[in-house]
Amino acid sequence: MLATYLIGLREGLEATLVVSILIAFLVKSDRKDRLVQVWAGVGLAIALSVFFGWLLSYTSTTLLQKYEQRELFEAVTSILAVVFVTWMIFWMRSAARTIAGELRGRLNDALAVGSIAVAVMAFLAVVREGLETSLIFYSAVQGAADNSRPLYALLAGIGSAVVIGYLMYATAVRINLSVFFTVTGALLILVAAGIGKYGVHDFQESGILPGLNNLAYDVSGVLDPSAWYTALLTGMFNITPTASVLESVAWVAYGVPVLVLFLWPARKRAAVTPEKTTPAPAPQQ
Known part of the structure; x- marks a missing residue:
C-alpha cells in the first residue's frame, strides 16, 4: 500500500502541476473560455488511463490462459x-526548470489553432502520467492477494497530490518541489528495483530464465513472513525472505547504480568569462 500510495502521490502531483500551469496561463491570459477544453482533455486522458489499466488486468487474467503466458x-x-x-524520474529532474515555459508556449500555440487543439494539448500533457501510473501500478501489485487495498492507496496518493496542487495554486502554500521530487524519486528507484526483481522472477517462472530454485539467501528463519515489517519490505521494495541469485543480482544491479546516479550532485559549471584584451595600438604612419 505504501508503494502504490507513493506512485499515486508522485505521478498525481506531476499531472496536477501540469494542469495547474495550464489553468493559470489561461486565467492570466483572460482566456477562461478555454478552460472547458482543458478539462475535456484531462478527463479523456484519465478515462484512457483507467481503460489501459483495466486492459492490462483483463489481458493477464482472461486473455492469457496458460500459466507460462501470464508469467511472461x-x-x-x-x-x-x-x-x-x-x-520519468530523470526526465523530471532535468526538465523541472523549463517545463512551465514549454507548456505555456505549447498552449499559446494551441490557442491560436482552436478549441480542439487546446483539448488535444491538455490530453497529451496528462495522458503520459496516467498511462505510466496504470503500468507501474499493475506491475507493483503483481502477486498481491487482494488488489483493492493497493488501489485505495493509489487513489489516496492521487487525492493527496490534488490537494497539494490546489493549495499551491489557490493559496500562499509553497512546497520545496526539488526536495519532494528528490525524496520520492529515490524511493521510487527502490520500488522500481523491486518491480524489476519481480520481473526476473516471472521470467524464471515462465521458463525463459533459469535458476528459479537457486537461492541467493534464505532468511525466513530471521525475517518472519507474517510480521508487519516483512510485509512492509516486501510490499514497498520487494525484499523477500528468500530470493534466487538472478533476482538478487537484478535488484542490486539496478537499484544501487541508479540510486547513486540519481543522488549524485549535479556539477556546477563555472561561468567562463572571456578575457578582456586591449586593442592593439594603431600603426604609426
Missing part, C-alpha cells in the same frame, strides 16, 4: 514499468 506477460510489463519509472 507480467515479466514484460514489469521491465517496461522499470524503464518508465527510470525515464
